[in-house]
Amino acid sequence: MTSGEVGEVPKHLIALAQQAAAPQLTEAALERRFGARSTWVPAPGQIWRALHDDIGVLVLLLAVDADSVTAAPVTIDSIAENHDSVLIEGGVTFDAAVNVWPTLARELPASLLDRPVDDVGVAIVQQVADQAARPEDALESAGRLAVDPSVSEARAALEDDLAAMLEVTATEADATNTEVAGGIDIHALAPEALDTAAARLGVSLPVVLDLIDGKQAPTSQEATIMREVLGATPTTAPPPPGLVREFNQPRWRGLVRQRRRRDEVTDSAARLALAYEVSAMAARQTGGQEPSWPDRIRRWAEAHQLDPDTAE
Incomplete structure (x- = not known):
């Protein structure tokens, strides 16, 4: 919803959107309820805030995979139960009943999950699934209200919000996954060229060698400098898939935000940059063995004096 549309939207729907975008849970309350941020694990029956930029939607998790979740949007409102939504009693967080919209269930990247806000239990997941399978005429014959304009507008x-989040994340992923063409033959380089590259980049010679070997992904500025000085941009090997999947989990969103703001890049680019750095550290410490990525991320954060449990 844009500001230009506010005059056309009922006030209770505006309040609904505001509640979805910013549920009233402080960081201290979140930690008391769900534990430290770096320990969060999405599970069916939990209600989370899905967030991308200024678009926020509450969702009930119906199924959880390694990289994605199947989730149905949730609203906090007085709309009567209808063939599109299921009215359930709220959990600990919400004082009132909430509506779940099973017909709008979507597969969302796990990286869109920002924070848990409630846990209504797995029994509700089955109730939502059963309700979604019932035909419309069965609900109407049971005396429930047919769809009215307010329900249609809420839906x-x-x-729109779900489609916008999915479109933006898909676009970011496409841009981030674009391979950098080229490559550098280190044996063909003069020592003076390496020294010049290190000076221009403001890093040590070992860092330049890591960039050339593909152990560390260059930023766009570093790639430009290396192209100017060395005549080509290094081809970077992708980080381990397990590490990439781990950084997609919401428990690391605080680190991603810190990196995104520092480098002024997208969430996807920030995750990839973090994955390259943690991968390079792990390669030096463990060789080719697959390490415990959560442990490696925590060690990397500690070495860089970053707190993965902070919200920012």
């Missing part, structure tokens, strides 16, 4: 707003 349309949720569809």
Whole structure:
């Protein structure tokens, strides 16, 4: 919803969107309820805030995979139960009942999950699945209200927000996954060229060698400098898939935000940069053996004086 549309939207829907974007849970309350941020593990029956930039939607997790979740949007409102939504009693966080919209369930990247806000249990997941499977006429014959304009508007707003988040994340992923063409033959380089590259980049010679070997991904500025000085951009080997999947988990969103703001890049680019750095550290310490990526990330954060449990 844009500001230009506010005059056309019922006030209770505006309040709904505001509640979805910013549920009233402080960081201290989150930690008391769900533990430290770096220990969060999404699970069916939990309600999370899915967030990308200024778009926020509450979602009930129906199924959880390694890289994604199947989730149905949730609203906090007084809309009567209908063939599109299921009215359930709220958990600890919400004082009132909430509506789950099973017909709007989507597969979302796990990286969109920002924070848990409630846990209504797996029994609710089955209730939502059963309700979604019932035909519309069964609900109407049971005396529930048919869809009214406010329900249609709420559904349309949720569809738009979910579509916008998925479109933006897909675009970011495509841009981040674009391979850098080229390559550098280190044996063909004069020592003076390596020294010049190190000076221009403001790093030590071992860092330049890591960039050339593909152990560390260059930023766009570093790639430009290396192209100017060395005549080519290094081809970077992708980080381990397990590490990439780990950084997609919401427990590392604090680190991603810190990196994104420092480098002024997208979330996807920030995750990839972090993955390259942790991968390079792990390669030096363990060789080719697959390490415990959560442990490696925590060690990397400690070495860089970063707190993975901070929100920012």
